[in-house]
Amino acid sequence: MTTLLDSILLAQKQGEARGLPSICSAHPWVLKAAMRSGASHLLIESTCNQVNQYGGYTGMTPAAFAAYVQDLAQENGYPPDRILLGGDHLGPNVWKDEPAASAMAKAEQLVRDYVAAGYSKIHLDCSMKLGDDPEGPLDVEVAAQRAARLARAAEEAAARIGRNQALRYVIGTEVPVPGGATEHEEGVAVTHPADARQSIEATRDAFRRLGLDEAWERVVALVVQPGVEFGDDFVLAYDPTAAADLARFIEPYPFVYEAHSTDYQTPQALTALVQDHFAILKVGPALTFAFREGVFALAMMEDELIPRDRRSRIIQVLDEVMVAHPRHWRTYYQGDAHTQALKRKYSFSDRIRYYWPQPPVQQALKALLSNLAQTPIPLGLISQFLPHQFEKIQRGRLKPVPQIMLQDKILDVLHVYFDACQVDANS
Structure with a gap:
């Protein structure tokens, strides 16, 4: 066999x-x-x-x-x-x-x-x-x-x-x-x-x-x-x-x-x-890190487009859940309170990946995508926060849809691996 x-x-x-x-x-x-x-x-x-x-x-x-x-x-x-x-x-x-x-x-x-x-x-x-x-x-x-x-x-x-x-x-x-x-x-x-x-x-x-x-x-x-x-x-x-x-x-x-x-x-x-x-x-972590980057980029766009009282607050919700349940990051992130707060968001260890399944985080992610689906996202905002995806949109290879752009952030990493390994995949 x-x-x-x-x-x-x-x-x-x-x-x-x-x-x-x-x-x-x-x-x-x-x-x-x-x-x-x-x-x-x-x-x-x-x-x-x-x-x-x-x-x-x-x-x-x-x-x-x-x-x-x-x-x-x-x-x-x-x-x-x-x-x-x-x-x-x-x-x-x-x-x-x-x-x-x-x-x-x-x-x-x-x-x-x-x-x-x-x-x-x-x-x-x-x-x-x-x-x-x-x-x-x-x-x-x-x-x-x-x-x-x-x-x-x-x-x-x-x-x-x-x-x-x-x-x-x-x-x-x-x-x-x-x-x-x-x-x-x-x-x-x-x-x-x-x-x-x-x-x-x-x-x-x-x-x-x-x-x-x-x-x-x-x-x-x-x-x-x-x-x-x-x-x-x-x-x-x-x-x-x-x-x-x-x-x-x-x-x-x-x-x-x-x-x-x-x-x-x-x-x-x-x-x-x-x-x-x-x-x-x-x-593994590089893939969920790319997903986190994409979510944070969409959250920045949301801040520019959606009234404060309707925003998902997903970045804040994630951190609140991580602080309340530190088991998955405490031994990885050293330093004072400010340093740890930065690491919870941006560390290459990406311990934040353990928290996406939490119900408050899932609710916030759903709200983020729903908010951005209800209003056209100006191309200037996409260029500012997702420049690689903006280039693909300009070339007609990608639609300016939040879910599609978020998926494409992950695909950017995957395609580097596919290319290195000579695995056939859509470019």
Whole structure:
């Protein structure tokens, strides 16, 4: 059985700089934009924090998320059979403060549920220490053994529904923190080829000890650190020279690399990553950041057009909800009250993305779009606050409709990834 990931892997091994963007978001506007992009295929992923057997922070189980994506595809006219579902950071991260026995038992159930729900790309991530692990860094062998346990759980779940041949695995023990860095960083070390080799060999041996030789043949990618990262107030750009040894290392192996935290990289950097065999490019916060930029731009237009007592106040409502419920941003945003207020709105970490589903925010967004639908928006305002969309309107490629312009802000980011990966999509 040949899958989309197999074709990307084959193309890379034949010298083609082909890749695949991984859309790591549950945001409906992001997913709708992707489905309306005209992309020939889509990889949509959810993390263990977003979606798990207890609901995650989205409130969705793997089966519920799969159904949610299917429903969105049907609503937006995108063929569901061209969507590949992936599970990102599947492992004990959510329960890392618990003893290993209970954390791993929950992680095994997590993987089973993902497979049963129809996910095909399974990222096995056991790179974190658990509650009763000894002091010091986590041993690579221990991480590999735990990853193999999860692979066994996945294979057993797949066997019950005849899906083993559909599963493709991503491995690796040098895994960046989900969602970007929590502190300012001046640089991150590129994975040394010797460490990548150790990770591959330890995981291969762990698979084989559990009789998972056939599953090992379906490992398609390795997560390493190519030297890219982003956080609250910084973006570390990809340096092909610094990663040259790592890029050459993977060429004899039947894998490609998966690059995490590629958000906010330049088009040139993303293209270089794909050329250097980082064929799977993860992106998430940059997409919801673009959505936030679009909403704020529309709110600025609303301030110019709508009487004060009828305005949505969406920017203020978002901040009020974030202040009332600081759990998702408190550990990310440091500084005094003014600095934190700026970060809640404009940080690259985009912790604001956790608050869009809140009812007061949804009501404000609905009011914003309704207000702007009732009055023509002067082109001068669009030029001021959404200049790229204004250019497209001038060329007859975009309608000056709030929802369409907002979607196009997200598409601006997606198309950079499609172009870097050579994915066919509407320009």
